[in-house]
Amino acid sequence: MTLRGTILSARLTRAAAPMLFAALALTACSDEEPTASPSPSTSTSTSQTPSPTPTTSPSTTPTVTATASATPTSTPTATPTRTTPAATPTPTRSSTPPQASCAAARAGAVNTTGMTAAAVAKAKRIHAAAKACDAKTLIALAKADATGLAGEKAPTAIFTSSTPQNYVALATLLTMEPTETFDGTIQPKVFSERFAQDDAEWNKVVAAGLLTKAAASKMRTDDGGYTGYRVGFASDGTWTFFTTGRR
Numbered sequence: 001m002t003l004r005g006t007i008l009s010a011r012l013t014r015a016a017a018p019m020l021f022a023a024l025a026l027t028a029c030s031d032e033e034p035t036a037s038p039s040p041s042t043s044t045s046t047s048q049t050p051s052p053t054p055t056t057s058p059s060t061t062p063t064v065t066a067t068a069s070a071t072p073t074s075t076p077t078a079t080p081t082r083t084t085p086a087a088t089p090t091p092t093r094s095s096t097p098p099q100a101s102c103a104a105a106r107a108g109a110v111n112t113t114g115m116t117a118a119a120v121a122k123a124k125r126i127h128a129a130a131k132a133c134d135a136k137t138l139i140a141l142a143k144a145d146a147t148g149l150a151g152e153k154a155p156t157a158i159f160t161s162s163t164p165q166n167y168v169a170l171a172t173l174l175t176m177e178p179t180e181t182f183d184g185t186i187q188p189k190v191f192s193e194r195f196a197q198d199d200a201e202w203n204k205v206v207a208a209g210l211l212t213k214a215a216a217s218k219m220r221t222d223d224g225g226y227t228g229y230r231v232g233f234a235s236d237g238t239w240t241f242f243t244t245g246r247r
Contacts, residue, residue: 001076007227022093048127051190057225074106085244101133101167102131102132102133102164102167103133103164103167103168104130104131104133104164104167104168104170104171105131105132105133107127107130107131107168107171107172107174107175108199109175110124110127110174110175111174111175111176111177111178111187112124112178113177113178114178114180114185115178115185115233116184116236116237118236118237119184119185119233119234119235119236119237120236121237122141122233122237122238122239123233124175125137125141125226126138126141126170126174126239127170127171127175128172130167130170130171130174131167131171132166132175133161133164135160135161137158138155138159139155139156139159141239142155142158142159142239142242143155145238145239145240147239147240147241147242148240148241148242148243149241149242149243150243150244150245151245156186160240169208169210169229169244170229170231170242172185172204172208172209172210172229173188173210173229173230173242174187174230174231175206175208176188176189176204176208177189178233179192179194179195181232183234183235183240184230184232184233184234184235184238184240185232185233186230186232187230187231187232188201188204188205188208188210188226188230189204190199190202190204190205190226191225191226197220197225197226198227202220202226205226205228210228210229211228223246227244227245227246228244229242229243229244230242
């Protein structure tokens with residue numbers, strides 16, 4: 001080969017070199033493209049990450065159920081608390097005022113010494129009614145037995161709210177020891193002929209409050225015996241009299 005041919009081939013080689021490099025560059029670019037393709041696999045792995053989300057949601061559901069079960073437990077506890085208040089001690093108060101307002105309420109226990117069973121039963125009923133100022137009961141009993149009353153007045157005139165002294169006298173007489181008569185008993189004993197002049201029996205009516213000492217002395221002088229409040233029962237239980245005065 002001539003010198004000119006050698007130079008020409010060298011020039012051709014130099015001119016082809018850039019084209020060769022370009023082709024190699026294109027080849028390198030096409031080889032790297034597959035490297036970018038795996039990017040979808042990265043996105044796939046990212047999309048699979050949220051899968052644990054369902055695991056969190058079921059865990060909250062049991063928590064709500066447990067809270068609801070605690071609610072019914074507190075409801076029954078409130079029910080007994082409301083039942084506890086009771087009212088109740090009202091009827092006892094309603095029965096107290098009648099006795100407290102009655103002037104005869106402080107009278108002692110009934111004395112039925114020597115009485116028959118029938119007389120005892122009647123005396124106890126009358127004593128309880130007198131201590132309670134129970135006009136209705138006393139009027140009914142007096143009407144039923146045709147009881148002789150002071151001044152021959154009707155029972156409704158003797159037992160009223162304006163005659164407290166009659167309730168006091170009747171209840172007081174029934175606390176005193178009775179004495180026998182031909183058809184039953186009488187109280188106080190000083191009213192009987194046997195004890196008419198007995199100083200001890202006169203002192204008893206004064207101590208009981210049926211008479212003052214001055215009134216008792218005057219009565220013995222003027223009336224010749226006791227003419228104050230007295231009460232009598234027949235052996236069959238009849239309430240024979242409740243009176244005061246000479247008759």
